[in-house]
Amino acid sequence: MFRLVEHTISGVGVIDKAAAILSALADGPLSLAGLVSTTDLPRPTAHRLASALETHGLLRRDSDGRFALGVALVALGHAATSGWPLAEAAHDALSRLRDRSGESAQLYVRQGEQRVCLASLESEHGLRTIVDTGAVLPLGLGSGGRVLLGEVGPDGWVASVEEREPGVASVSAPVCDSTGRVVAAVGVSGPIQRLTDNPGPVFGPEVVAAARAIAGAAGLHGHQHAT
Amino acid sequence: MFRLVEHTISGVGVIDKAAAILSALADGPLSLAGLVSTTDLPRPTAHRLASALETHGLLRRDSDGRFALGVALVALGHAATSGWPLAEAAHDALSRLRDRSGESAQLYVRQGEQRVCLASLESEHGLRTIVDTGAVLPLGLGSGGRVLLGEVGPDGWVASVEEREPGVASVSAPVCDSTGRVVAAVGVSGPIQRLTDNPGPVFGPEVVAAARAIAGAAGLHGHQHAT
DNA sequence: ATCGTGTGTTCCACAAGACGAAACATACGT
DNA sequence: ACGTATGTTTCGTCTTGTGGAACACACGAT
Numbered sequence: 284m285f286r287l288v289e290h291t292i293s294g295v296g297v298i299d300k301a302a303a304i305l306s307a308l309a310d311g312p313l314s315l316a317g318l319v320s321t322t323d324l325p326r327p328t329a330h331r332l333a334s335a336l337e338t339h340g341l342l343r344r345d346s347d348g349r350f351a352l353g354v355a356l357v358a359l360g361h362a363a364t365s366g367w368p369l370a371e372a373a374h375d376a377l378s379r380l381r382d383r384s385g386e387s388a389q390l391y392v393r394q395g396e397q398r399v400c401l402a403s404l405e406s407e408h409g410l411r412t413i414v415d416t417g418a419v420l421p422l423g424l425g426s427g428g429r430v431l432l433g434e435v436g437p438d439g440w441v442a443s444v445e446e447r448e449p450g451v452a453s454v455s456a457p458v459c460d461s462t463g464r465v466v467a468a469v470g471v472s473g474p475i476q477r478l479t480d481n482p483g484p485v486f487g488p489e490v491v492a493a494a495r496a497i498a499g500a501a502g503l504h505g506h507q508h509a510t
Numbered sequence: 511m512f513r514l515v516e517h518t519i520s521g522v523g524v525i526d527k528a529a530a531i532l533s534a535l536a537d538g539p540l541s542l543a544g545l546v547s548t549t550d551l552p553r554p555t556a557h558r559l560a561s562a563l564e565t566h567g568l569l570r571r572d573s574d575g576r577f578a579l580g581v582a583l584v585a586l587g588h589a590a591t592s593g594w595p596l597a598e599a600a601h602d603a604l605s606r607l608r609d610r611s612g613e614s615a616q617l618y619v620r621q622g623e624q625r626v627c628l629a630s631l632e633s634e635h636g637l638r639t640i641v642d643t644g645a646v647l648p649l650g651l652g653s654g655g656r657v658l659l660g661e662v663g664p665d666g667w668v669a670s671v672e673e674r675e676p677g678v679a680s681v682s683a684p685v686c687d688s689t690g691r692v693v694a695a696v697g698v699s700g701p702i703q704r705l706t707d708n709p710g711p712v713f714g715p716e717v718v719a720a721a722r723a724i725a726g727a728a729g730l731h732g733h734q735h736a737t
Numbered sequence: 738a739t740c741g742t743g744t745g746t747t748c749c750a751c752a753a754g755a756c757g758a759a760a761c762a763t764a765c766g767t
Numbered sequence: 768a769c770g771t772a773t774g775t776t777t778c779g780t781c782t783t784g785t786g787g788a789a790c791a792c793a794c795g796a797t
Contacts, residue, residue, distance in 0.1 A: 293562035296783065297524035297755075302566040309589040315774060325757050330775065332755095335520035339529040340621055345595070346687070346730075348774085352590035354621045357628060360587010361644025362536040363579035368572070392581055394567050399581045417588025460573070503573075523754065524784075542745060552786050557746065559784095575745085 300324060300332055305352070308342065312349040360417065364401065367392075369458065369467050372500035373402050377469070380493040381405075384486055386473040387412040390458075390497070391420070392466065393431045398422055401467065412451055412472040420447065426455035430468035439491040442483035444475060452478040454486040456494040460503040469494050527551060527559055532579070535569065539578035591643065594619075596685065596694050597628050599727035604631050604696070607720040611713055613700040614639040617685075617724070618647070619693065620658045625649055628694065639678055639699040647674065653682035657695035666718040669710035671702060679705035681713040683721040687730040696721045 293299055300322070307313060307321040319329045333350050336342040340355030364370050373390045381388040381404045391398040400418045405411055414420070422428040425447035426440075434441050440456045447453075455470030471486050472478075478486065520526055527549070534540060534548040546556045560577050563569040567582030591597050600617045608615040608631045618625040627645045632638055641647070649655040652674035653667075661668050667683045674680075682697030698713050699705075705713065 291565050293565035294784095295524060295559060295562035297522060298528060298559065298562040298566065301525060301528070302568065305586060309586055311593060316772075326774080327757055327776080328755085331757095332522060332525065334775095335522035335525040338518050338520035339525065341529065352586060352593055354590070354594075354619055354626045354628070356583070356586045356590035357594075358587075358621070358626050358644045358646050359532060359536055359579060359583045360585075360590060361642060363581070363583035363587060365642070366538060366579055367581075367584075394581045394585075399585050401581070401584060415588060415592075417585040419585055521755095543743075553745080554747080554786055555784085558786095561746095 297332070300328065301336060304329065304333055304336065304350075305341070305356075308350060308352050312345050312347075312351040314347075314349050318350055364416065367401060368501045369497060370401050372502075373467075373469065373497045376493045376496040376500065377402055377404050379496075380469070380471060380489055383489050384471045386471040386478065386486070387414070388469070388471050388493070389414050389427065391427045391431060391455075391468045391470075393422070394419070396422060398428050398431055398468070406473065408473070408477070410474050410476075412453075412474075414472075425472075426453045427468040427470050430455045430457045430470070431465060433465060436483070436487075438483070438487055439494070440483055440487035442481070442487070444480050444482070450474055450476075452480065452482045454478075454482050454490050456487070456490045458494045458497050458501075458503070460498070466503065467497070469497055524559070527555065528563060531556065531560055531563065531577075532568070535577060535579050539572050539574075539576040541574075541576045545577055587644065591628065594628055595728045596724065599729075600629050600694075600696065600724045603720045603723040603727065604629055606723075607696070607698060607716060608633060610716050611698045613698040613705065613713070614641070615696070615698050615720070616641050616654065618654045618658060618682075618695045618697075620649070621646070623649060625655055625658050625695070633700065635700070635704070637701050637703075639680075639701075641699070652699075653680045654695040654697050657682045657684045657697070658692060660692060663710070663714075665710070665714055666721075667710055667714035669708070669714070671707050671709070677701055677703075679707065679709045681705075681709050681717050683714070683717045685721045685724050685728075685730070687725070693730065694724070696724055 303322045319326050340353045342350050343353040345351045377388045387406045388404050389400050390402040392401050397419050400414050400416055403414050403416050422432055426443040429441050435457055440454050442454045444452045452475045453470050453472035455468045457465040458467040460466050470490055530549045546553050567580045569577050570580040572578045604615045614633045615631050616627050617629040619628050624646050627641050627643055630641050630643050649659055653670040656668050662684055667681050669681045671679045679702045680697050680699035682695045684692040685694040685696055687693050697717055
């Protein structure tokens with residue numbers, strides 16, 4: 284279940300309503316009636332705004348006439364990902380982390396009271412954690428979320444076991460800017476059978492190293508690293 | 511260079527302006543001054559609307575304070591792609607096409623006067639065509655674009671050699687709905703060295719078969735195929 | 738250190754534009 | 768044939784968004 288920052292008042296009512304419509308459709312196509320029901324907008328308002336978004340390719344009608352997210356969002360989503368300094372910078376470090384740890388590796392950034400997966404590489408194992416790029420996950424559950432909330436252990440990482448999903452363990456570390464602010468979380472995740480119920484000591488150092496490498500590659504340490 | 515449908519009047523002025531802002535930022539981050547310049551919006555208007563989009567995560571500020579596309583667009587772009595019937599339906603057929611042809615395979619849909627890559631699988635070759643999902647390409651150049659404009663040869667495919675990019679050849683076929691309307695173009699592309707300067711006869715049949723498989727899997731032939 | 742310029746942000750009088758109830762058109766189930 | 772629900776359009780109303788002016792700040796030139 285995905286939500287844009289909900290019930291937020293930006294000061295521009297039309298944009299608040301349009302964001303509510305996009306958010307409602309992130310879960311799948313909706314008829315006008317469904318959209319009205321989900322967004323609590325009056326029918327003519329929902330119709331007018333959805334049609335306007337359709338004009339710009341941000342929405343489209345599917346073969347049943349239902350409103351759905353449009354192709355322009357594919358391009359914007361791609362541009363958003365490629366424009367994120369971390370997503371590009373993280374790729375090599377995530378590859379190394381995935382290869383050295385043998386487990387799936389992900390990078391998350393905070394989005395309101397949730398986290399969004401900015402980059403994700405899967406391990407080669409048949410049994411592996413799969414998190415899609417763009418997937419929205421909770422903050423309070425799982426090591427990546429806890430890191431984004433500001434938690435960090437003395438060794439620079441946080442581990443979790445079966446917090447977000449049964450059978451899954453993970454280790455994450457914060458990616459910080461030059462002021463020490465946590466801008467992302469990088470980590471590995473996989474089944475407890477491989478990661479054990481105490482995955483931190485084994486995987487923590489590699490995850491911390493990956494976090495430093497990402498911060499460096501993204502130029503988050505000021506002038507310390509050429510970018 | 512990406513553009514939302516430009517200078518289109520949807521009937522909701524705020525959405526027209528917001529779409530212009532998103533479009534301007536698809537090419538990369540911009541300062542407020544740059545945004546004002548690119549969109550021709552008055553400074554307070556651009557500031558207000560960009561801040562409102564930022565509130566919803568559709569935009570963000572980068573480390574230099576410039577406006578950039580936000581993380582919410584990563585999630586929406588992902589949802590847009592996964593919600594597109596063709597993107598999911600095409601995956602198996604694109605895999606087979608890529609494997610049998612040995613070349614990169616892509617699926618495009620029309621977006622105004624351009625095309626957007628909805629799905630893309632790369633070949634194993636060191637020298638291969640790389641088109642990112644979400645990439646925006648012209649309609650009039652390249653076999654995929656020409657197919658989306660309605661062109662098709664007697665054998666059901668169109669070939670092009672060095673139209674869009676030097677050294678690149680491609681073959682595409684239309685994916686049609688039950689009324690015969692072209693809803694997408696599927697094709698292979700790669701270097702002339704492998705595809706030759708007459709790639710149609712060799713690759714055309716497989717591309718056409720892939721187009722039919724995609725249409726079937728997406729349920730575009732009415733009730734002929736269970737979906 | 739001072740000044741001019743350009744940037745980002747806020748204010749607020751104004752009217753343009755968005756709103757949404759009502760009406761209309763269509764489709765569907767009974 | 769009728770009632771209900773859907774999608775779409777109309778248009779009087781007034782809320783909301785506009786954008787010039789002003790303010791605050793930063794920077795480069797002198």
